[in-house]
Amino acid sequence: MFRARRASPAPVWLIPVVFAGLYAVFAAFSLATTQTEHGIALIWPSSGVLFAGLLLSTRQSRLLLLALIAPVSMAVNMAFGATFAIAAGLTLANVLEGAIAVAMACGLDGRCGRFDDPRWIARFVIASVCASAASALIASVATGAIDSPTFLYSWFKTVFLGMLIVAPVIVTGVHTVSDRTRIAFDRRKILAAGLFATVSIVATFGQTDYPLLFLPVVAIVFVTFIAGVAGALVMICAITIAATISLIVGTSPITFVSDPLQKIYFTQFYLLTIFASSLPPAALLARSRAQMAEIELRKAQHDAAQAFAHVGHWRYCLRTNTSQWSDGMFAIYGLDPKVDRARNLEHGSIVEELEGHVRETLKKAVLDRQPFTLAARILNAQGESRYIESAGDVEIENGKVVAIFGVLKDVTNHVTALRQLAVEKERAEALAQKSQRLSETDQLTGIANRRKLLDTLGREIARSEREHTDLSILMIDVDHFKSINDRFGHAVGDEVLKRLANLGSTTLRKGDLFGRLGGEEFLAILPSASAETAAHIGERLRRECEELDWPKIAKLDGVTISLGVAMCQFGYDETSLLHAADTALYESKRSGRNRLTIADRDGSIEKAAKLISASRR
Known part of the structure; x- marks a missing residue:
């Protein structure tokens, strides 16, 4: 304690x-x-x-x-x-x-x-x-x-x-x-050991007639066994004090040595012997007791864990065709060990469709002389369906397999939990996918939102640098969108954004991403596309937007877009690439709108000869 x-x-x-x-x-x-x-x-x-x-x-x-x-x-x-x-x-x-x-x-x-x-x-x-x-x-x-x-x-x-x-x-x-x-010791044992030690020391060093030097050795062994290291040290100290006093007062039992100096040397050697024969064994004993206490604690925990975990063990003797079960086995099968007898594992409560599998597994273990594992379903004495798992090996005597033994565990709760977990996992994955789609989708247009666009752009820039491939982007802005909202209302403005989102999604190539950055501004990410390729795609989008039958759709005279193209250069990140495209877009708007501008390699605007544009009708 x-x-x-x-x-x-x-x-x-x-x-x-x-x-x-x-x-x-x-x-x-x-x-x-x-x-x-x-x-x-x-x-x-x-x-x-x-x-x-x-x-x-x-x-x-x-x-x-x-x-x-x-x-x-x-x-x-x-x-x-x-x-x-x-x-x-x-x-x-x-x-x-x-x-x-x-x-x-x-x-x-x-x-x-x-x-x-x-x-x-x-x-x-x-x-x-x-x-x-x-x-x-x-x-x-x-x-x-x-x-x-x-x-x-x-x-x-x-x-x-x-x-x-x-x-x-x-x-x-x-x-x-x-x-x-x-550590709380047994007081009666301590008193008995102390009394014996006192008598031994007094009897040894209190007289000169008999050299009873062995008595303290016996006493120190006894005290060490009862009180461990502390007892051994107390005894060593007591013997040392008694030996010192006996030399001073002349009652030393070492009468067979007459020279005083030699008597001191002999006593010193005796004390060294006492120390060597008591303290190290006492330390080993203390360690052994600590290990035994640890083993007992772990055994108790192990037994409790087995009972809590519904585990049992079994043994089937091939000679007598009989089985031995632990109490845990009877508990798993819903039987009373005092009344019921152990059953053979391959039949009895095993559900009919699995009896053959269990029998073949055990037969193969005997023939191959190898460990085995098996899983099955049983019906216990109360008719309840339980799932079990068993693992074991064969016993061999004189070269022959004489028995099969194993450990069996009731895993019903585990199987049920796994099935429920699979259902919940599938449900959670569906919800996660739905949540991810919602978090990456623009609610108005149904295309990628700003978050999705920026995440994708960062990955594509890294891939472009890693694989040394081209990457271009298109930044698109609806011309005079504020005027559309002011003149026709936000509902018409929303319809314009939806039409443009649909147009962009169908115009781009497979593998491109078209999304809404915010407001009337859109972005197209074009992997493996040069600036010229991006310009052709953007020009096609600009032309189709201009040619769309807007009066029929939203009673508008027409809707045009301005575009800016930028190609990713070495050392670019998302911010610098977007800035280059935005600069080109601004040039398109400044130059009269309804046109496309390509940003130069350093992010500036190319000369008019480099522009791919179309005049507004």
């Missing part, structure tokens, strides 16, 4: 100040309790405190923590008799070991892992080894003991143990208290 909990962010200076204080306390304690004439401690917890503080800090607060550690280390070392030079060297070793450790453990992105991840633990251990080795080398130089293997080994071992044991305990403890996810 998990409970979500939010924690307000701590000030940037809080963690550095707290861990600098803890560093001073543990450093002073370690120096005060240092055993042997060589000044060798069992463990240097201050290194673990510094490493933990750096792991829990942000990038900004890490620099502050390292800056605070320097004067603290100087003060503690000088308080216990070190000269300024030696204290400075030891301080440098302490600060650099922390910087190296966090840099290697967290990498360039500065992100730190957790101690329930085996890969992170390996990275943490490697970082601790490198940082401890660097610290030992710097300290040996600072103290003038560079030629002393004992000093190098002792410094490395105490710092390494401090990082390995103290840092994980502090980091995991902070995460357990303030993290977003807390």
Whole structure:
């Protein structure tokens, strides 16, 4: 079970100040309790405190923590008799070991892992080894003991143990208290494990008669199984504290080693063994439990999904000619698994016209020894028609096919939905086509509107450039159209526009587009047409418009049009091409109307000799 909990962010200076204080306390304690004439401690917890503080800090607060550690280390070392030079060297070793450790453990992105991840633990251990080795080398130089293997080994071992044991305990403890996810353990199991661990540690390190060093190992395995990574770290810390106290007060069970220095070395090796045999397995156990929880969750979701999706599975034995069904199969067929028996898939409820198809599909799967899929329709026990799909394979033993098995799904809702979707899709497509036609059609004349014309013109310009083909346009304007509206009314004006729209649509070639730009202005798009071709088409349109029997149609004396032709040039877009045609149209109107003008290649108007025009009758 998990409970979500939010924690307000701590000030940037809080963690550095707290861990600098803890560093001073543990450093002073370690120096005060240092055993042997060589000044060798069992463990240097201050290194673990510094490493933990750096792991829990942000990038900004890490620099502050390292800056605070320097004067603290100087003060503690000088308080216990070190000269300024030696204290400075030891301080440098302490600060650099922390910087190296966090840099290697967290990498360039500065992100730190957790101690329930085996890969992170390996990275943490490697970082601790490198940082401890660097610290030992710097300290040996600072103290003038560079030629002393004992000093190098002792410094490395105490710092390494401090990082390995103290840092994980502090980091995991902070995460357990303030993290977003807390695991609720069984209290009775925790109490039992704690009691057993306490008895084991006391019995081991509280006497000198029997070397019961195996008891804490048994206890740590038990606690790790019950409490996971947190339990393993607590046990490692407890054993380390008990071993340290036993060395100080003289109750260490390592009586088979008489030399005090060798006894410390043996205890350090023992603690390393405890760490190696508990934390990595605890991390693996935590990962395994997380994976099992994930598998159980997915299984429950899968079972629920199968029930919700109306899925079942079946098996037909060729030897006994009998079938086995899951509860899902009985539910699909509308049967009771407690009363009814499983049926063979190829007959029974399968509709008669599909029995042969199902039988042949299963027979072919047996002969070819290949997977199969089939679809059919059944009548369930209530007489309802249901659609099913099944997929499966054959079972082979000793080279012979002994059974067929498969998964069956009720797809009635799916089939019904697909059919309804097809109907709705057809209806939607019809509506869309109708809407598109309406959006691209001029309501008065029934031909292409401005939107359709401009869209088509853009595509034709792109195609002309891509395929290196000609493209011309005709811009048409009804002469004196305002006068027609004023004299005869808008109804007559509308009839003129309709007649011209019909005339333009029938005069143009197949593949050309004729439409209304707006008002009394029309446009013809002529793909693969040169300016001369467009001029001939436009002249034919102008002539037919002039010769139309207008008095019979709308009681008009006559209606004429003016036209402008423009041919698409390299680099033209819709605006420039339309502008060229409009300029030519304007020239036609300026020159007396009822005529056609071709725009020059640069968009200007050609000379009169280039005009194709006809005088108004």
